[in-house]
Each structure stands twice: as structure tokens, then as C-alpha cells.
Amino acid sequence: MIVVVTAVCLIVLDVVTKMLAVAKLSGRGPVEIIPGALDLRLTRNSGAAFSLAGGATVFLSLVALAVVVVVGLTARRLASTGWAFVFGAMVGGAVGNLIDRIFRAPGPLRGHVVDFVHIHHWPIFNLADSAIVCGGVLAVVLSLLGIGLDGSRLTGDQPSAARPGTPGAPAGSGAAAVSAASGAAAGPPAVSAGAPAVSGLPGGGAAPSGTGAAAGQPRPDDPRQPSDPSRPGGQ
Secondary structure (H helix, E strand, O other): OHHHHHHHHHHHHHHHHHHHHHHHHOOOOOEEEEOOOEEEEEEEEOOOHHHOOOOOHHHHHHHHHHHHHHHHHHHHHOOOHHHHHHHHHHHHHHHHHHHHHHHOOOOOOOOOEEEEEEEOOOOOEOHHHHHHHHHHHHHHHHHHOOEOOOOOEOOOOOOOOOOOOOOOOOOOOHHHHHHHHHHHHHOOOOOOOOOOOOOOOHHHOOOOOOOOOOOOOOOOOOOOOOOOOOOOOOO
16 A cells, blocks of 8 residues: 555656646746756656666666566565555656656657756756655665565574573583583593602502591501501511
8 A cells, every 4th residue: 555655646746746847947947946056947858767868768668667567566565664665666756757758749658758857966857756766775775774575674594592502502501511411421530640649548549538547647557567566466
């Protein structure tokens, strides 16, 4: 509906302003609106928008018809308000100039388009040309914002759900499980090669906490200690 309303409003405005331009500006010189910047002057354009491709009227008329058909077929699946305005502006501008090419002299599909708005240092144009350009600019903006024809945002790869062991996983979820599993597989931590062995234990191993004698003190039943002469059986 937005496409149709936008296109119809632009077509009506374009036709009315062209009729007024022909009625009021024919046989007159430029009418200044903003001195040195904007004036109104009536011209007839056989080319495309902004007086481009002059003399290719028939070809441009056929292109305009094709654009209207393509937009009409595509507009049925539009769900984006912004793109609806884009298509409405394109259709309105194309049909507005196509009306001139069909009904104005010198003949059907060869008619010259009425242009009358002149911004200094810029080609003369009309409302239909402006609608086409504004629609194109809006289409570029929507594309840069990643908004699709259905209204959804066209982003890149969506981030996958964080899994244990993958970057971005919450702390304490997969990381703790992986740490515990690796610790169980590797066994108890090895004693550093540079750590001094506790004397008095076979092989120099460390005594369990709370069960062995203090470091440097021999155990009474250690067979490696010299016999006490005062004890029975001593040598």
C-alpha cells in the first residue's frame, strides 16, 4: 500500500507541476527564486533524468516500462517501510516521465519530458527526476544499514552459542571441567627436581604431613642410623 500511495502522490504532483510550468513559463525567461542559486526555466528534454542520453527517447521509454513491471512484481513481497518508499519513489518518477514520453510531442514513446527546475551548476530537472534520485539515495542508505526487503537486518555470521572449551564460554563452565579432567589424567603433581629431600625417609621422599619426623631429626627405628651402645644388642 505504501508503494502505491507514494507512487500515485508523486505522479500527481509531477503532472500538476509540469502543467503549471508549461502554462506559466512558456515564452518567458528564467524566473529567479534564489538569486545566483535557483531559478525556474522551461526546457524540453528528449533524454533521461537531468537531460542525460538525449535522443534515446524510445529506448528510455521501454526501460521505464520494464522498471515499472519489475518493481510491481517485487513490491508484493516487501515488508520494509523504507524499501516501500524506495520502490514508490522509483515507480512514481519513472511513470511521471513516461507520461510525458507517451503523450507529449513529437509522438508516443518519443515525447520530450518537461524540465523546469534549475539549480545553478546543475542540469535542469523536474519532480520525477528528484523522486528517482531520492529513492536511489534511500536505497543505498538501507543497504548500508543492512535492512532487507523483508525488513530484517542482513548481518554476517551470527555468533554461535558458547560451548564449553570454546572462546567466549562463561568462566567456570567448560574451563573448570577441562581443568579438572586434565588434572585427573596427569595424576598428582610431581615434586620439583630442585626441592630438597627430607632426610630420614627411604629414597629421600617427603614425609606425609603430620606423620613424619621433623626435617633433620632421625627416626628411632631407622635402620640406617648407628646403633646406640647403651641399648641392649647394640654393637
